[in-house]
Amino acid sequence: MRTVLVLIMNLLLPLAAAYAAPTPSKGAYIGAMPTDYPDWFKVSFLDLKEDVAEAATQGRRVAVLFHQDNCPYCNQLVERNLAQRDIEATLRSRFDVIALNMWGDRPVTGLDGKDYTEKSFAAALRVQFTPTMLFFNEAGEIVLRLNGYVPPGRFKAALDWVDRRMEQQIAFRDYLASLDQASIRAGRGLIQQPFFKDLTDLRRTGARARPLAVFFDQRDCPDCEVLHRRVLADASVHQAMDGFDLIQLDMWSSRPITTPDGRTRSVRDWARELNVQFAPSIVLFDGSGREVIRWESGFRVFHTAGMFDYVKSGDWLREPSFQRYLSARAEHIRESGRDVDIWRYTDGP
Numbered sequence: 001m002r003t004v005l006v007l008i009m010n011l012l013l014p015l016a017a018a019y020a021a022p023t024p025s026k027g028a029y030i031g032a033m034p035t036d037y038p039d040w041f042k043v044s045f046l047d048l049k050e051d052v053a054e055a056a057t058q059g060r061r062v063a064v065l066f067h068q069d070n071c072p073y074c075n076q077l078v079e080r081n082l083a084q085r086d087i088e089a090t091l092r093s094r095f096d097v098i099a100l101n102m103w104g105d106r107p108v109t110g111l112d113g114k115d116y117t118e119k120s121f122a123a124a125l126r127v128q129f130t131p132t133m134l135f136f137n138e139a140g141e142i143v144l145r146l147n148g149y150v151p152p153g154r155f156k157a158a159l160d161w162v163d164r165r166m167e168q169q170i171a172f173r174d175y176l177a178s179l180d181q182a183s184i185r186a187g188r189g190l191i192q193q194p195f196f197k198d199l200t201d202l203r204r205t206g207a208r209a210r211p212l213a214v215f216f217d218q219r220d221c222p223d224c225e226v227l228h229r230r231v232l233a234d235a236s237v238h239q240a241m242d243g244f245d246l247i248q249l250d251m252w253s254s255r256p257i258t259t260p261d262g263r264t265r266s267v268r269d270w271a272r273e274l275n276v277q278f279a280p281s282i283v284l285f286d287g288s289g290r291e292v293i294r295w296e297s298g299f300r301v302f303h304t305a306g307m308f309d310y311v312k313s314g315d316w317l318r319e320p321s322f323q324r325y326l327s328a329r330a331e332h333i334r335e336s337g338r339d340v341d342i343w344r345y346t347d348g349p
Contacts, residue, residue: 027334031302031343032070035078038088041065042096047109049140055096056138061162063095066102066122066132068323072343073149073298074131081152087159094163095135102127102323111140128293128322135162143167148297151223154278173277177252190217191228195241196248201258202289209287211311212260213244216251216271218279223298226345227280231299234346240308244284251279260289284311292316302330302342 044051048062055062067074082088091097100108104118116124125134129148135158137143144162146155154176161167161175170178202212217224231237249257253267265273274283274291281296284307292311295304306326310316319325330340341348 025337027337027339029330029334030339030341031072033072033075033343034070035067035075037067037078037099038082038097040092040097042098044096044098046098046100046106048098048111048136049109049113051096051098052111052136052138052140061095061138062136063091063097063162064134064136065097065099066127066130066134067099068102068130071130073129076149076298077131077155081150081155084152084156087152087156090156090159090163094159102130102132111136123321129295129297130323137165137167144172146297148295150278150297171272173272173275176277189219190248190250191224193228193232193246193248195238195246197245199245199247200256202245202247202260203258203262204260204285204287204289209289210243210245211287211292212285212289213241213246213308214283214285215246215248216276216279216281216283217248218251221279223278224280227299230345230347231301231304234301234305236305237301237308237346240305240312243312244308251276251281260285282307284308286311293322300342301344301346302326302340 042051048064052062065077082091100106100118100121102119102122106118108116108118108121110116110121110124131146131149133146134142135144144158144167146158150158157176157179158172161172166172166175196215202214204210204212249255249267249271251267251271255267256264257267257270258264259270276283276294276296278296280299281294282304283294284292286292293307293316295307303326306329307322309329310322310325315325316322319328330342333340
C-alpha cells in the first residue's frame with residue numbers, strides 16, 4: 001500500500017509544482033500617446049458628398065484624417081506639424097479637416113453615396129496606418145493620400161500642392177523632387193547594407209519563391225538615415241526580415257529592372273507607376289509578386305518588424321487589417337511577460 005501511495009505522490013508532485021509555479025506578469029505597453037485634436041476641425045454630419053460640395057463653394061478642399069486612440073504618430077501630427085504656425089494657417093484657411101476614428105461607429109455617407117460606419121469606411125478605403133490623410137478635389141476624387149505620419153516639411157509641401165490644384169500639372173512626387181533637386185542629383189550615395197541583394201530581375205518564380213521587400217531610397221535623405229541607422233540595425237527587425245529578398249533602389253534612377261510582374265522598366269518609371277511618393281518607402285510583395293503592404297512614413301522598430309512578420313507569416317491573408325494584427329501581436333508579446341514599446345528606436349532605452 002505504501003508503495004502505491006509513493007508512486008501516486010511521485011506522479012502528482014510535478015503537476016502540483018507546475019500549478020504552483022508563478023505565471024509571468026504581463027509586460028508593459030509603452031509609447032501610447034493620447035491626443036487632443038484641434039477645435040477648429042470641421043464639425044461634420046459626415047455626409048462627405050455634402051462636405052465636398054460645401055467646401056467647393058468657398059474655394060476650399062476637404063481633408064479627411066483617420067486616427068485612432070493613443071496613436072503616437074497621430075500625436076506627432078498634431079503636436080509637431082499642426083503646432084507650426086504656417087501649417088495651421090494653411091489648413092484653417094484653405095481646407096475643411098474632418099477627423100474619423102478608424103475604429104469608430106459613427107455613421108458616414110461616403111462619396112459613393114453608400115452608408116458606412118467610421119471603421120467600415122476605413123476598411124473600404126484600405127486604411128492600414130494612422131494617421132492617414134486623404135485630400136479630395138471638387139469632384140470628390142482623392143487627389144493625394146498620406147499614409148502614416150509625414151514630417152512637417154513634406155506635409156507643408158503636400159498642403160501647397162493640393163491647395164494650388166497642381167494635380168493636373170505635376171505628380172506630387174515630382175513636385176517634391178523639384179523642391180530639392182540638388183540633394184537628389186548630388187551628394188552622398190545610398191546607405192549600403194550587407195543584407196541587400198544586387199538583383200535586377202525581381203520576378204518571383206517557383207513554388208517556394210521568397211517574398212520581396214523593395215526599399216526605395218534616395219541620396220542625402222535624412223529620413224533614410226533614420227531608417228538605416230536607428231531601425232534596420234535592430235535585432236528584432238533583422239529576424240523579421242529573414243526569409244525575404246531585400247532590394248534597395250534609388251527611386252530616381254534610370255537603371256533598368258524587371259518588375260515582379262515581368263515588365264522591363266527604369267526604377268524611376270516603376271516607382272512612378274507604384275505611386276511611391278517618399279524616400280524612404282518599403283514595398284512588400286508576396287512570393288507570387290503581388291504587393292501586400294507598403295510603409296512610407298515615420299519608421300520605428302515595432303511597426304517595421306511587425307510589417308515584415310505580417311507578410312512572412314501569411315497572416316495578411318487571414319487578417320486584412322494590419323492594425324488589428326499589430327494589436328494581437330503586441331498582446332501576445334505582453335502575455336509572455338515582455339514589454340512592448342511601440343515608439344522605440346534601436347538606440348533607445
